[in-house]
Amino acid sequence: MLLIECPWCGPLAETEFSYGGEAGITRPLDPDALSDAEWADYLFYRANPRGAHRELWNHAHGCRRWFGVERDTVSYRITGSFKLDLAEPRSGGNTEQGD
């Protein structure tokens, strides 16, 4: 079970959170101007990387805030969590692993 750091509430068990998929997907400002392919790209296509992944989490059973987490999809190691108004992940997450 992941240990996720909510930027507001601190490190807590995964069961308190819900997952929101890839972070940084921006809704097009003028959807009508997009071709079907461009709209489909926004709607359906996600990076699904092997390795570092920035993703959204919601502290659903806590403060109910959405925030971002950078997680390695192979090792599940979390390198930091960030408020959505910050450009970069906060360093020094609590979930340092390995030696």
Next chain:
Amino acid sequence: MAAAQPNRLREGGRIDRSRPLKFSLDGKAYTGFAGDTLASALIANGVMLVGRSFKLRRPRGIVGSGAEEPNAIMQVGEGAEAQPNLLATQVELRDGLVAHTARGWPSIRFDFGAISDSFGRILGAGFYYKTFMYPRSWWKFYERAIRRTTGFGQAPQTPDPDTYEHMNAHCDVLVAGGGPAGLMAALAAASSGARVILANDDSEFGGSLLSGAEQIDGAPAVDWVASVVTELRELKDCILLPRATVLGYHDHDFLTVAERCDLGEAAERRDRARPGETAERLWRIRAKRVILAQGGFERPLAFCNNDRPGVMLASAVSTYVHRYAVLPGRRAVVFTNNDSAYRTALDLAGAGAVVEAIVDSRPAGGGELADRAQSLGIPVLPGRVVCDVTGRNRVKSVRIAEWKGDSWENTRSTVRIDCDLLAVSGGWSPAVHLHAQAGGELDWDETQFCFLPGQARQSHDSAGAGNGRQSPGECLADGLRAGLEAAAKLGLEAAAIEAPATNSPGEAPIEALWRVPAEKDADRCPKQFIDFQNDTTVADIRLAVREGYRDVEHVKRYTALGFGTDQGKLGNINGMAVLADALGKPVSEVGTTTFRPVYTPVRFGAVAGESVGGLYDPVRKTVLHDWHEAAGAPMEVVGQWHRPWYFPRDGEDLHAAVARECLAVRNSVGAMDASTLGKIDARGPDVVEFLERIYTHNVGRMKLGRCAYGIMLGEDGMVMDDGVMARLGENHFYLTTTTGGAARVLDWLELWLQTEWPELNVYLTSLTEHYSTIAVAGPNSRALLEALGCDIPLDKESFPFLTVRTANLAGMPVQLFRVSFSGELAFEINIGSHFAPDMWRKVMEAGREFDIAPYGTETMHVLRAEKGFIIVGQDTDGSVTPVDLGMNWLLSKEKDFLGKRSLRRPDCLREDRKQLVGLLSSDQRTVLPEGTQLIEDIARTEPVPMCGHVTSSYDSACLGHPVALALVAGGRARKGENLFAALPGREPLPVQVVSPAFYDPRGERQNV
């Protein structure tokens, strides 16, 4: 007592001879002592034969003394308390214990299924796959017959009477294993100030120290164990958990530990019945550091008939002698490729057994221990191997050959030695399970011939035998190192502490011996077992390779190697080495199969914990629940809500009650508890802009006091939720959602507010439980409200359809909505929940004059279906657009909203999309089951294409015939057409496609 336990030693052991315990196996009574396991007590009583093998039904005996035991699988207890699949080697003896062997019919001494052993040659790897393939359709019969012959006991048929619990904990250092390394590590870490949890699988701390004659600091090792345990217990931040198995090492240093609480002293007390006491506790521990000190497993050796009862692991023999004071045999042979089994020979000789020979495959023999054995007169035969065993239900003799290499030609001049016990040791495999579960790498070691824990991936370290250390002295030193390193990593100052001195003798190195050659090749010689529980042999693995299997995971699945409840603790490494040999590769390249939780079997009850029965899922009740129950309403469970289904009068059934309730609403008045609807208060300067983006209709155009039916779409254009919204102020809205969608919708709104549009100043508050909703529906509803006493005019002009008013009703403050989900003149009374029960009673009293009917969810469904009103989640399924539902009128052309762009995607514009229609059964009688598939052409042969399905279907008392809603491909253009409903066990029934608005299609009745 001694006569009853012929193999019990007169002295020694950690058993309490003053406390005899009676128990039975397969109905036969025996006696053991407190401190025994079921296995040790059985051996004390001369019982070695304890089961039959899985496939070949060969007689099997006790092999090990712990979690690695493959054969002694027991059903313990009777009735509801019975537990299948327990290992006799782990079951602590208690008075009155009733055990049954898991397999063997009619008895384990004579098993009818043993006939399969005679056909053993054809029962090789993949036998079932190859044999029962034809004809394919018969597999279901084959399977039933095959399944009947397998299994490890019987699950109880009645609910588990035991109580379980979960416990959450955090610690600085979790130590898994309470042997020399684990105790030393825990002591080092705890003395340095770390908060430590020490989980020990066994009832007693000490691990291998309980099984040997080691000395620590010049005294018996068990004295040192006792002093360390006492010291740890006195530290306030150290938790000692005996009988606690670390089952899983999960992500981010989260570990699960099963602690058995109903054993030992607790079991004695248990006879005096303490219902509700915890039988097993599942610890969920988040640790900062983890030290894995679970020891190692001794490996058996692969030679012909190596599964005969009386062939045991050497270490297990030592454990039985030292810890339990039982002698598993009188005339023993020891067969080894390493030094540790020499201890067993010395233990046996010391306990009075005759050790006929120590057979050592190494040409140079053993180290110091070998000299000690020889000085006691035990014959040591270096450069020799045991190649075969005679005796069916018990070892009678062994055949010993010269060993010069890996083929029979070099293995000659055999001799036979009579014996009743063969203690074997093929070396040691560290228990790397948790290390591997945590993602750690495994490194093959070419000097110790085992996988050692390599690079860790989480915050763990291994120590002791689990880290490849051999002697107790090495284990203590390694435990000390691990404990101090963990403390240092936590930033603690290391305690000044040293490992105690031991008297471990020098050992000669192990030599690899993965398979003893036989006179015939592996396919034709007597079986050489690798996995005892699953009857996987050397020949099976070689066959798999000949048939093209290359990957260890595939070979595992084909041969069932490591598939048993022991998960290959005994045989896997041997199997991988045999596979490597067959593939001509080094073991390091073959690798291991994946280690997954759980480490040992665990009761379902422990996994479920408290989440059973009434605690399985929360139950949500409205404030009117008591009234509904008193009225005798059966409940329908909607999500977690319990809602009244219908209100039977005078023994009415569902059908009669619903028909009466429907007619009451259509002709007079009815009332429903609609409190479960989701309610969200939305306000803020930007609330209009926000809701414009969420809902499909023009929110900004709504005047103060107006209500509107609104839908919201996912970005894919599919209908997500619906409900009535009301504008209570310039920047203040009251939103309602479906009962099931309340939480989801709030999350959805928050997602957009927080991630995409943080510039919008909007506040959302859930009011679902703060307000209750009483729907009053029917032509007499206005008269009813007037009778209750209302401070505002309720006539059509003052209070028109789709408006909201703040009012005082029956002396209570309410918000009145003129909305209708039944199509009748109706009011929804929104009222603070503390007022609601009083209001409901007053509605019922005032309604008596109109013969008011309280109605439940079923009548609500019939009424709305008669009107063609949808239920999101019933008539939609996440693949339905508003256009499919005929709701184009709700889609604003003037603005963007979530999902709007998707409605222009080519797939959403297809004319053959499934669209909402009504259906009438041609016979005017049949209520089509919901989910019924619709077909066009009954003349077609199978498979007949489906063109739609029924989503809602009810009998309508008001219309006098059933009505159904359906999603039909291109449905709206097909009105008037006939389709066929495919009904199970009946001829397809013709149905007519009609408009979904069956009743009052122009909506005149609600707008009066």
